[in-house]
């Protein structure tokens with residue numbers, strides 16, 4: 301029996317790691333507020349009134365390298381990747397793991413499509 305990890309194991313580990321991180325993060329959706337040199341990412345909440353908000357990230361400072369400011373681009377990306385996205389990806393990855401539970405270490409073409417992402421997530425934790 302091989303000691304190598306099965307693809308399903310790697311996928312499930314990554315799915316669980318991503319799901320835990322997404323659940324601990326501030327609930328989405330998130331949106332970008334401000335422009336260019338005073339960009340923030342805020343949680344979108346219907347129950348917050350009177351100018352209050354939950355700040356997710358503040359990306360202050362002008363980036364000379366970019367006309368629009370890299371901070372704004374980063375904020376847009378952060379907002380797009382809120383926990384709703386992480387939970388959806390984790391859910392799909394767990395489903396694929398379940399479907400390929402019996403695969404050997406080599407996996408199949410379907411597994412191999414997901415393994416780079418799973419290894420990226422596993423390698424960061």
Ligand SMILES: [Zn+2]
Pocket residue numbers: 307400403407408409410411412
């Ligand atoms: Zn497979």
